[in-house]
Amino acid sequence: xxxxxxxxxxxxxxxxxxxxxxxxxxxxxxxxxxxxxxxxxxxxxxxxxxxxxxxxxxxxxxxxxxxxxxxxxxxxxxxxxxxxxxxxxxxxxxxxxxxxxxxxxxxxxxxxxxxxxxxxxxxxx
Amino acid sequence: xxxxxxxxxxxxxxxxxxxxxxxxxxxxxxxxxxxxxxxxxxxxxxxxxxxxxxxxxxxxxxxxxxxxxxxxxxxxxxxxxxxxxxxxxxxxxxxxxxxxxxxxxxxxxxxxxxxxxxxxxxxxxxxxxxxxxxxxxxxxxxxxxxxxxxxxxxxxxxxxxxxxxxxxxxxxxxxxxxxxxxxxxxxxxxxxxxxxxxxxxxxxxxxxxxxxxxxxxxxxxxxxxxxxxxxxxxxxxxxxxxxxxxxxxxxxxxxxxxxxxxxxxxxxxxxxxxxxxxxxxxxxxxxxxxxxxxxxxxxxxxxxxxxxxxxxxxxxxxxxxxxxxxxxxxxxxxxxxxxxxxxxxxxxxxxxxxxxxxxxxxxxxxxxxxxxxxxxxxxxxxxxxxxxxxxxxxxxxxxxxxxxxxxxxxxxxxxxxxxxxxxxxxxxxxxxxxxxxxxxxxxxxxxxxxxxxxxxxxxxxxxxxxxxxxxxxxxxxxxxxxxxxxxxxxxxxxxxxxxxxxxxxxxxxxxxxxxxxxxxxxxxxxxxxxxxxxxxxxxxxxxxxxxxxxxxxxxxxxxxxxxxxxxxxxxxxxxxxxxxxxxxxxxxxxxxxxxxxxxxxxxxxxxxxxxxxxxxxxxxxxxxxxxxxxxxxxxxxxxxxxxxxxxxxxxxxxxxxxxxxxxxxxxxxxxxxxxxxxxxxxxxxxxxxxxxxxxxxxxxxxxxxxxxxxxxxxxxxxxxxxxxxxxxxxxxxxxxxxxxxxxxxxxxxxxxxxxxxxxxxxxxxxxxxxxxxxxxxxxxxxxxxxxxxxxxxxxxxxxxxxxxxxxxxxxxxxxxxxxxxxxxxxxxxxxxxxxxxxxxxxxxxxxxx
Numbered sequence: 008x009x010x011x012x013x014x015x016x017x018x019x020x021x022x023x024x025x026x027x028x029x030x031x032x033x034x035x036x037x038x039x040x041x042x043x044x045x046x047x048x049x050x051x052x053x054x055x056x057x058x059x060x061x062x063x064x065x066x067x068x069x070x071x072x073x074x075x076x077x078x079x080x081x082x083x084x085x086x087x088x089x090x091x092x093x094x095x096x097x098x099x100x101x102x103x104x105x106x107x108x109x110x111x112x113x114x115x116x117x118x119x120x121x122x123x124x125x126x127x128x129x130x131x132x
Numbered sequence: 133x134x135x136x137x138x139x140x141x142x143x144x145x146x147x148x149x150x151x152x153x154x155x156x157x158x159x160x161x162x163x164x165x166x167x168x169x170x171x172x173x174x175x176x177x178x179x180x181x182x183x184x185x186x187x188x189x190x191x192x193x194x195x196x197x198x199x200x201x202x203x204x205x206x207x208x209x210x211x212x213x214x215x216x217x218x219x220x221x222x223x224x225x226x227x228x229x230x231x232x233x234x235x236x237x238x239x240x241x242x243x244x245x246x247x248x249x250x251x252x253x254x255x256x257x258x259x260x261x262x263x264x265x266x267x268x269x270x271x272x273x274x275x276x277x278x279x280x281x282x283x284x285x286x287x288x289x290x291x292x293x294x295x296x297x298x299x300x301x302x303x304x305x306x307x308x309x310x311x312x313x314x315x316x317x318x319x320x321x322x323x324x325x326x327x328x329x330x331x332x333x334x335x336x337x338x339x340x341x342x343x344x345x346x347x348x349x350x351x352x353x354x355x356x357x358x359x360x361x362x363x364x365x366x367x368x369x370x371x372x373x374x375x376x377x378x379x380x381x382x383x384x385x386x387x388x389x390x391x392x393x394x395x396x397x398x399x400x401x402x403x404x405x406x407x408x409x410x411x412x413x414x415x416x417x418x419x420x421x422x423x424x425x426x427x428x429x430x431x432x433x434x435x436x437x438x439x440x441x442x443x444x445x446x447x448x449x450x451x452x453x454x455x456x457x458x459x460x461x462x463x464x465x466x467x468x469x470x471x472x473x474x475x476x477x478x479x480x481x482x483x484x485x486x487x488x489x490x491x492x493x494x495x496x497x498x499x500x501x502x503x504x505x506x507x508x509x510x511x512x513x514x515x516x517x518x519x520x521x522x523x524x525x526x527x528x529x530x531x532x533x534x535x536x537x538x539x540x541x542x543x544x545x546x547x548x549x550x551x552x553x554x555x556x557x558x559x560x561x562x563x564x565x566x567x568x569x570x571x572x573x574x575x576x577x578x579x580x581x582x583x584x585x586x587x588x589x590x591x592x593x594x595x596x597x598x599x600x601x602x603x604x605x606x607x608x609x610x611x612x613x614x615x616x617x618x619x620x621x622x623x624x625x626x627x628x629x630x631x632x633x634x635x636x637x638x639x640x641x642x643x644x645x646x647x648x649x650x651x652x653x654x655x656x657x658x659x660x661x662x663x664x665x666x667x668x669x670x671x672x673x674x675x676x677x678x679x680x681x682x683x684x685x686x687x688x689x690x691x692x693x694x695x696x697x698x699x700x701x702x703x704x705x706x707x708x709x710x711x712x713x714x715x716x717x718x719x720x721x722x723x724x725x726x727x728x729x730x731x732x733x734x735x736x737x738x739x740x741x742x743x744x745x746x747x748x749x750x751x752x753x754x755x756x757x758x759x760x761x762x763x764x765x766x767x768x769x770x771x772x773x774x775x776x777x778x779x780x781x782x783x784x785x786x787x788x789x790x791x792x793x794x795x796x797x798x799x800x801x802x803x804x805x806x807x808x809x810x811x812x813x814x815x816x817x818x819x820x821x822x823x824x825x826x827x828x829x830x831x832x833x834x835x836x837x838x839x840x841x842x843x844x845x846x847x848x849x850x851x852x853x854x855x856x857x858x859x860x861x862x863x864x865x866x867x868x869x870x871x872x873x874x875x876x877x878x879x880x881x882x883x884x885x886x887x888x889x890x891x892x893x894x895x896x897x898x899x900x901x902x903x904x905x906x907x908x909x910x911x912x913x914x915x916x917x918x919x920x921x922x923x924x925x926x927x928x929x930x931x932x933x934x935x936x937x938x939x940x941x942x943x944x945x946x947x948x949x950x951x952x953x954x955x956x957x958x959x960x961x962x963x964x965x966x967x968x969x970x971x972x973x974x975x976x977x978x979x980x981x
Contacts, residue, residue: 113758115764
């Protein structure tokens with residue numbers, strides 16, 4: 008069972024991700040609307056993977072959450088996939104440098120995202 | 133030059149002539165002196181000759197007198213005894229008193245009784261006596277007395293002199309004339325063969341005492357004998373020449389000839405028988421002694437080489453002195469001539485040099501178009517050379533050479549000044565060195581440069597003024613062009629928004645343009661003259677550390693001749709004012725006064741616009757990507773997965789809404805861009821009543837089911853403005869829409885009108901208030917940012933462009949948008965639009981839609 012946290016301020020996107028995994032029994036999905044909520048959720052659930060939006064309102068944005076995860080040894084091995092409307096190389100490089108495992112630019116192929124997550128955990132869809 | 137040479141030759145000839153003349157004069161004087169000396173000598177000689185001649189004559193006369201005395205003795209006594217004769221002669225002391233007399237004798241005529249005579253004499257004690265020569269003759273004579281009766285004279289005793297022709301002639305002449313007669317040259321019987329001298333004899337007739345002697349016959353009849361005297365010529369002459377004084381006597385030859393014929397036969401006496409060479413005599417005198425009627429002696433005096441014996445000291449002295457004087461005169465003359473000639477040569481050289489210089493000068497002045505003038509102040513005469521006429525564009529015949537004529541050639545604006553400067557130069561106030569314009573008769577204006585020297589007399593009065601003019605029109609025009617250009621450049625530099633800093637060759641700040649100073653706050657007085665490194669440090673200290681000024685080394689030089697190459701430019705950012713970004717470029721120059729120039733362009737705006745553009749683009753992309761992500765993702769899911777009808781409807785609804793949002797974003801973006809780009813050019817301005825426009829919006833506004841319409845407080849009167857109806861509708865719609873959107877919990881939306889004075893402009897205001905979430909100050913500040921949304925959660929739909937559009941529209945109307953917001957309490961947005969003046973409101977109430 009893979010524990011997955013979806014963090015995005017947009018309801019449509021959270022809905023999209025939940026729907027993409029609606030038929031999968033091997034994933035358990037939790038949602039968060041902003042950075043603070045995400046960190047609370049991570050601390051409680053210790054997700055295996057976090058799908059993290061970069062631009063979010065509130066004091067902690069996506070990169071802030073990433074930093075927090077990577078700076079905490081408890082969360083070692085936690086997968087972090089960045090989902091961002093910012094598609095420039097610099098944004099991507101920044102995120103990867105901070106320890107992101109993947110970087111998806113919106114709009115992205117939801118099928119491809121699911122496949123990538125499956126491969127990460129050696130699961131078949 | 134030739135003339136001069138001729139002059140020199142003349143003068144040299146003169147000196148030589150003087151030498152010749154003085155030499156000739158010397159010679160003449162010397163000769164004159166010599167001649168004088170010779171004449172004196174000659175006269176002396178002549179006198180001596182006369183003296184000698186007289187002496188000879190006197191001596192002969194004395195002899196004659198002696199003989200006459202002897203004759204008188206015979207006349208006095210009838211018979212003169214041998215004894216008486218001896219006494220007579222002895223008394224005479226003739227041998228002492230009268231030199232040369234061989235003896236004084238008596239020759240008796242023996243008439244027809246020769247034997248008796250011989251006998252009588254023999255009886256006297258002379259047994260050997262005979263009359264010689266023997267022989268038969270008509271008349272016999274015999275020397276019976278001859279005293280002194282001794283020696284040679286003994287040989288004459290008894291000699292019949294009448295027998296010999298020469299003697300007889302003289303004896304006959306004496307007998308016939310009754311006077312003494314002299315014989316020709318004879319050889320005296322006394323001669324013994326030694327020292328034979330020429331001899332002569334003098335006879336004086338002795339007649340019978342009482343015999344008549346009147347006729348020749350009577351005298352011949354009465355003749356008794358002759359008193360006679362034989363002379364040995366040499367002895368006779370002894371002493372006569374002693375008066376030819378001293379040395380002279382020795383150098384003078386005297387020949388005495390019997391008769392006037394000069395022949396050896398007649399030669400009675402030769403003072404120099406040893407025979408000097410018979411050359412031409414330098415001195416020659418003849419004297420004739422007439423003794424009796426038939427006897428003449430020729431005395432010939434000759435001087436052979438006596439000249440050398442003359443004292444020519446005076447002549448030589450004269451010659452010597454003359455030569456010395458001549459030499460001195462010649463020397464003096466030569467010296468004068470040489471001095472003159474040297475002076476002349478120097479003068480000639482100078483003249484040549486001056487000529488050459490003047491030629492060169494005129495060549496130079498001609499080719500350089502330098503005119504030379506010479507102003508004679510008192511005469512008011514102005515002399516011009518040819519170049520001057522060319523400079524003033526007049527022909528020589530049109531210029532009358534007066535000061536006023538020059539003045540007339542000047543440009544009217546320069547005349548007074550030119551005159552003043554001439555006057556000042558003449559008064560010695562300052563030198564004449566000026567520039568003025570001349571106007572040619574053709575109307576052409578030329579610029580001339582002029583300078584002059586004033587010549588003054590001893591009293592310091594200005595007499596002449598000599599100067600030059602030359603054309604500086606080209607230079608002047610260049611200067612004017614340069615000045616204009618400089619002024620232009622200065623204007624450009626000071627007006628240019630770009631700043632410039634130029635450096636001289638030494639790398640010091642030479643020029644700072646006002647724009648640079650206002651950009652940076654570095655004013656000219658603070659940085660002019662400082663070197664490059666100090667300038668760099670000063671400028672760098674004003675920059676933020678991330679974009680500081682690194683100095684000129686970091687900049688590429690742009691060579692002025694290669695303008696095509698775009699140089700690398702650096703951007704520096706100043707700390708104050710914040711965000712001011714300057715682009716720095718460098719240009720090098722080929723001129724010596726400016727070696728390179730930095731230029732600064734304020735690119736703050738461009739930089740900001742660039743930044744805003746890229747931010748806007750990335751924001752816009754982001755804003756579009758978000759709805760696109762939903763649409764894309766849902767579409768993919770729908771295509772790959774199966775959903776029940778409800779889920780499918782939800783998905784499609786979401787997709788529809790997201791698409792709608794995208795369309796709205798795109799529309800509003802386009803609106804914004806269009807408004808910005810056109811700056812209102814597509815706006816149609818009409819006179820509108822602002823309150824009516826608001827009412828229109830409210831009437832058309834689709835309210836949510838749970839919301840009450842806005843509470844409007846109508847204005848006191850109409851609000852006439854000039855505006856684009858459609859755009860104002862859009863703006864006010866956006867504002868009312870926002871008021872409802874950002875008060876999701878409900879609450880009243882109210883609209884009020886107000887009038888304010890903004891500066892000098894009266895404005896109408898519409899105030900739209902909500903009681904919504906409000907905004908923090910930070911949020912309020914970003915309201916007009918594109919895509920900025922006070923609620924980013926997505927719960928309140930929107931594009932983030934609405935307020936930007938409102939702002940653009942209102943500002944194009946000349947109005948303002950004011951936002952007052954309190955977080956959590958609500959927001960009030962006021963738009964202010966300029967009032968129309970009353971005369972512009974006539975059509976206010978007419979239908980305006």
